[in-house]
Amino acid sequence: MDRYLVISGDGHAGLPPEKYRDYLDAKYHAEFDERLPKEIAMRAAMEEKLLVKEFNDKWRAACGDDIYGVWDSAIRDKVLDGDGVAAEILFPDGITERNAPPFGADVGLRCQGANPELLWAGARAHNRWMVDFVAMSPLRRIGLAIIPVVFDMEMAVAEIKWAHKNGLRGVLFPCMTDGYDPYNHPKYDPVWAVCEDLNMGIHFHSGASPPLAPLPGAIGSFLMEFPFWMTRSMWQMIFGEVFERFPRLKVVYTEGSEFWFPWMVKMMDIRASVKHTSGKLGDFRAKLTMPPSGYFNRNMWVVASALADRDTMTACYELGLSRVIWGSDYPHPEGCWPRTKDKMMVSLGGLPEADLEQIFWKSAADVYDLDLPALNKIAAKIGPEKQWLATRQAAE
């Protein structure tokens, strides 16, 4: 094939907030109707507060109506065609696109202080819509179910089974478990078991953080800390021996700053090597049969979202490309789109074909159940030409 099969590990999709009503259990409609205007106003205020208008306006002007692919099926496939992307993983949205699921069940999925019943209701509304959205283009849409897992293991297991049965192919879990048990608690075992059995990869997507005070240094601090908040599950699960009990369980970290991961993997290995400094704390890794990096390299993947420079690709090499899945982050302003191919050229142009195959689809094929022959047919028409990416072009 003279084109690459590209599977984006990071896409966002969600309805305009008022339309989630149709997917919500009727008993929550009154609560939904009361909260809707407040939620819309709150998200508008957050956008006002956090986003630079000039940046945002310029970016939106370049998007045109194609941004409505965030909920419109036909536009979505057209955008993917233009980007050269055959299929993509679909996360919910929130924050910038004003299309978050109700009751806080957005990509940040904060559980602390949330009403568990309402958060579940919001998540289910989104999951139902996602089932419909996937059904309109099932080959190209790898939909994830939102699972606010911390509240109730039985409900989580049931929803994961429902999602799998209805065509979804992975789950989104909250990054931050504050106030609830961390992911090294054995109570999560039934959840790990069903995810392993059904090959439903567990996804953690960046975004969640403690509330930001409007102070100088708040944005810089947020940028320093979000990879930490999103990856605590990594050491909780590895040191918590989860992958000893569930060796085929898969975990995916999306949009978490590529350079962060080699550091944390190295740090886990340092911590696990018994040294004088931690000797007093006992042999906390007695049940681990591999160094932590062994579990990382078998059970975990990193989605390199919005790869737009060469330094980031260097971090991916350090991580090992078998761990890396390329992602576009459509339709977020920090993503590749609407200049996906320009950014592919800047970050990837001239790299060996085998390396690009690895991050464009091979790593993804290790995580998800994919119909590769059918996807290759799509890629043969719309994928980026290998010849085009074979030479590095000068960055603008």
Place this chain on the structure above:
Amino acid sequence: MDRYLVISGDGHAGLPPEKYRDYLDAKYHAEFDERLPKEIAMRAAMEEKLLVKEFNDKWRAACGDDIYGVWDSAIRDKVLDGDGVAAEILFPDGITERNAPPFGADVGLRCQGANPELLWAGARAHNRWMVDFVAMSPLRRIGLAIIPVVFDMEMAVAEIKWAHKNGLRGVLFPCMTDGYDPYNHPKYDPVWAVCEDLNMGIHFHSGASPPLAPLPGAIGSFLMEFPFWMTRSMWQMIFGEVFERFPRLKVVYTEGSEFWFPWMVKMMDIRASVKHTSGKLGDFRAKLTMPPSGYFNRNMWVVASALADRDTMTACYELGLSRVIWGSDYPHPEGCWPRTKDKMMVSLGGLPEADLEQIFWKSAADVYDLDLPALNKIAAKIGPEKQWLATRQAAE
């Protein structure tokens, strides 16, 4: 001089818990008497739960009575002589030695959930004792005052002035501000001002973390996270423009895993370089006149406690030795003592003399007001011989 002047950046000192009563304001005696047995029992239970008995017993057997240098002045100086250490920075203690100041004012200095009045009372009791302890050997003891700064700026400023006037030469601040304002809040400006004016370096010492649940993976997770909890002030202060307003303010991070710091410094510089991915958040570094690493390299130091291997020293080189202060961590089990010189040899033997001078005293001399001629007289008698450290000996 044929011996090195060595100043340890990490020493702990504190009274047996019952003896702090003599240094506590009388109005807290009833509360103290009621809590004392509970605190002793709580710390014994924590030791039981967290520390490996076999490790601890073996280590204590090697210490003999010299461990009582933690509060005994004569033993303290004898231990320093044996270690070749001319002077040291004195932190409070807690956790392992059962000699923590009252009401939670230990080296962890957790403020969340604490009673501010009692925490201040406990801190002041320790500070008073520390003034006495320093006075018994003022040249060799660089005492720090415990300042639970988050509660009240005026009280903090007053206590820092009192501490300086009474011979203390730096302050210990809480690493974790949870529930209170982070260190990028401008309300701390009067505190930064007095610390800058009086050359009272601000110290953050590892140890604090959210409570540990007794779960598999808890220790591994703690070890992965404590450097994060202890260094959040780094990016809060740098991105919060604190060093633009207080360019001579000094901050010291003690026992935080040396490899962590080059990563965080690099990460701050990455975050501060405007890129597409953070462009939507605006120019949050407009008021910074240097890259974050510039402030780090001017205003911050790292104490490499318990240097016991060559890898850690490699991390110190990466950080730049002008940022590094050697520390023994007496009398903690994870520290160098009672085998300080063996560990010096393993970690430092054969390295260039100028490099050892830098981490043994030059970096410390940039932070603290020191009487170097007088200290050199002590070092000329008890310091490690340069000849002895000039060649690397085989590790056991």
